[in-house]
Structure formats: structure tokens, C-alpha cells
Amino acid sequence: MSDGTVEVAGPGFRITLERGQLTASEAGGLPERLVVGSPYPNPTADRAQVQLDLPWRAEVCWAVYDLLGRRLRGRCEQAGAGAARVVVLETLGLAAGVYLYRLTVRRENAAAHVRSGRLVLLR
Incomplete structure (x- = not known):
């Protein structure tokens, strides 16, 4: 596509590559499994x-x-x-530097899914 994205679709799925970030979603139904992306952009300003x-x-x-x-x-x-969903990690008011993030997804009567990593903040 002209805006820098590439899209591939097939029966029951769609994959879009956009600025180096890969996401996949089910066409016409619930996703089969939990998908948690990486923070974008990283490094970030705000x-x-x-x-x-x-x-x-x-x-x-x-x-x-x-x-x-x-x-x-x-x-x-x-x-x-x-x-x-898009979860927004707010960093306004923090000094430039390296921070850690933790994203937890909990459903009733099941183990929590946790993703953690490094987030670089530039000013």
C-alpha cells in the first residue's frame, strides 16, 4: 500500500505490517487467543x-x-x-530515562497473563 503498510488476508484472518509492527486479528469473530503487543513507539516522548x-x-x-x-x-x-484494545502507557511528567512497564491481563478463575519490559523515555 502507498502509506507504508502491507496487508495479507485469507479465509478467517488478516495480517497487517505497519511501520515494523506486526498485528493479527480474526476476521468476523472472537480472537482464538490472547495477543499482547509491544509498546509502540519505544523510545517515546510522552x-x-x-x-x-x-x-x-x-x-x-x-x-x-x-x-x-x-x-x-x-x-x-x-x-x-x-x-x-489499545492500552496507553502514560509517561507525562517523568524525567528522560529507562523505565519498566508491567501489563497484566486477569480473567476470572484463571491464571494471569503478565508482560513486562523496558520503556525508554526521551525528552
């Missing part, structure tokens, strides 16, 4: 976004920590089944 595809209703929590393990930002919210 916030990063994480793509989520949820096959079931869940509580989604995110937090940003400094390198000493102090929680600086965070929030939890409920998300419905089949929701393709």
Missing part, C-alpha cells in the same frame, strides 16, 4: 501504546516503574470479550 486482542472478558492493568521498583503510574480497567 506515551506508548500496546495493542491487545482479548478472546474473553478480563481485567487489564498496567503500571510504569522506575529502576528502583517504585510504581510511578498505573491503572486497571475491565475489558469485554473480543475487544481489540
